[in-house]
Amino acid sequence: MKFNRTAKAHWKGGGKDGKGSLTTESGVLKESHYAFKTRFEDAVGTNPEELIGAAHAGCFTMQLSFFLVEEGFTAESLDTQARVYFEDGSIPKIELELKGKVPGMDESKFKELATKAKENCPVSKLLNADITLKTTFES
Incomplete structure (x- = not known):
């Protein structure tokens, strides 16, 4: 069996002050927020x-x-x-x-x-x- 799946990332700004979103082909993630704070600190969003x-x-x-x-x-x-x-x-x-x-x-x-x-x-x-x-x- 062979298949592929797609996910997209969008980012604006610098690494620490920027922000982005993640979207998956299935639609389960749709412009889900991620940023420095969601990755390295405790903020709402994914990483x-x-x-x-x-x-x-x-x-x-x-x-x-x-x-x-x-x-x-x-x-x-x-x-x-x-x-x-x-x-x-x-x-x-x-x-x-x-x-x-x-x-x-x-x-x-x-x-x-x-x-x-x-x-x-x-x-x-x-x-x-x-x-x-x-x-x-x-x-």
């Missing part, structure tokens, strides 16, 4: 790091659901948080934290498939960062 986190959490969780089905299981719930670390102009680390409830599965198999999903989801493959995974299995 590249939280969007990377959302993309990574979504990709990983969906990949895991495919691996579960391949093994004959269906998740009752999978909840993933991705914490993206920004340090000195780079993103060296992303921590994935997964909570999952999969009827009929044991914790060992759950951790095995979660690790496989972390290593194989397309966003993980794209990122040049140390990606860690913590799992919580609910029986």
Whole structure:
């Protein structure tokens, strides 16, 4: 399967005093505000790091659901948080934290498939960062 997706960024002004907007092809983001303060301080709007986190959490969780089905299981719930670390102009680390409830599965198999999903989801493959995974299995 091959496809592409498009997102656009618009920016006016300098790095610290400028502002911009982000729009996605799907329309989920439509001129969503981002700026220095939304990225490096605590202001209303989005930023590249939280969007990377959302993309990574979504990709990983969906990949895991495919691996579960391949093994004959269906998740009752999978909840993933991705914490993206920004340090000195780079993103060296992303921590994935997964909570999952999969009827009929044991914790060992759950951790095995979660690790496989972390290593194989397309966003993980794209990122040049140390990606860690913590799992919580609910029986």
